[in-house]
Amino acid sequence: MHMKFLTVLRGWGARTLGALVTLVLTAGMVALVPSTAYAAASRGFAYVWANQASAPLNTPYTPASSYSRNSTGGVNTVVRTGVGQYTVRLPRLGLLGGTVHVTAYGATSHSCNVAYWLPVGDRLDVHVRCFTPSGFRADTRFTASFVNTAYLGGRFGYVWANQPTSGAYTPSATYQFNSAGATNTITRSSVGQYAVRLPAIGSAAGHVQATAYGDVAARCKVVNWYPSGTAQIANVRCFSLGGALRDTRFTLTYTRSTGILRITPAAYAWANQPISAAYSPATAYQYNSSGSTNRITRHGVGLYRFHTPNMPLGYGNVQVTAYGADSKHCKVDYWTPSTGIQVRCFTAAGAPTDTYYDVSFVR
Structure with a gap:
């Protein structure tokens, strides 16, 4: 049996199976849904x-x-x-x-994935x-973050891309959201290459995070994102840890002018000048809920600091994803109020390397 299914059964313990009303089968995921909500x-x-x-x-x-x-x-x-x-x-x-x-x-x-999550x-x-x-x-x-939202308005959306070999599909309705009330879809153009379409929230701005999903030795990253008509398109590539493209499930979140958990204080940036000693990221692709301007400094090959004025960096959560079409990857090293958020980036083999990335902070 799939591990999600086993987890649910363990969690219900002595609960009667008579309370079960729906059997959900989605791309290898099996979960029993109870007839009444959890407390x-x-x-x-x-x-x-x-x-x-x-x-x-x-x-x-x-x-x-x-x-x-x-x-x-x-x-x-x-x-x-x-x-x-x-x-x-x-x-x-x-x-x-x-x-x-x-x-x-x-x-x-090292790198980490979300293997699965269940109540x-x-x-x-x-x-x-x-x-x-x-x-x-x-x-x-x-670091790990979770959000489950139903609030409409603004520009915010997420998906669990749960059919890694399908050419075009609508991902699980339970595990997707669009702040315009629209339905997100995904297309696969080739091995490990995907386009997530989030209707009605398109903008040449904002922020994207992506994470590989499953108990698999894989990584996923953002290639780019842009508006197409009124929709937002976010392209993703997934790789084996050795650097070869591979079909993989993943999670993706797009946000504009709020944190990736739809809370503030928050800050984010697309780090778009990987060899610059110091710069302010592109205005459309950075955000600081205090109204301050973020900056990035480079402290060595693949070693960066994201400076977020007036953010409470003695607290909070940071998520990082690499950006671009290659197999480089990035992670958070640490963050403090005095240093900012330090990010490290690596080749697939684990050598430090300069690259673009996306970094997000929420409190």
Whole structure:
């Protein structure tokens, strides 16, 4: 059975199967949907910095409170279930839907994926997998964020791209959102190459994050995004950890003038000058909810700092995705109020390299 299905059964425990009314089959995902809602918030968001890479197995810990938040007021926890395998537990957010992004944290060239997420009772469990460039699972710190929203207005959308070999399809309605109330679609042009279409929220501006999905040694990144008529097109490429294009599921979020969790304080930028010593990113593709202008400085090959004036960088969550058509990848190294957000970028083999990237902060 698929792991999502097993997780749901474990979470319901003694609940009677008579309460089940729908069997959902979506691109390999099998989940049973209960006839009544969980005792959970209808919508919400959460984030964590999973700061204990080698925590004792199967022993929950509470991550640093300054870098962990749950819109319901619940206390998030993290469990290490094996080498490079983690479960982020988000109390009172246990509903189907929403989207997740994950970024590896630290100075190594490791990367992390979201493996899957599902409700367990009134809790949402987000499963994460982390790898070395050679494809071996590895213990590492990471950041993770989750949002499930129904608020219309503005320019915001997300998808779970759940059919990696389909030529054209509508991704899971449960795991997609469009702030104009429209239906997002995806087309595949070739192996590992996808275009996400978000109708009615097109703009030559904004921000995109992408994360590979599944217990697979893969990475996904943003190639570009642009308006097409009134729609927003976001192109994505996915690669094996060795750098070859491969078909892979992924999550993607597009936002303009708000954070990727639809909250503020928030800041983002498209880092579009990879060899410049210091610059302000393109105005249309940067945002700072305080009204300040963000800046980026380069401190070595593939080593950058994102400076976000008046943002509370002693707190919050950071997500990073590389930008461009090649197999380079990026991650967050650390962030502090005095240094800003430090980002590192690597070749597929793990060598530092200069490249474009997208970086996002929310508090």
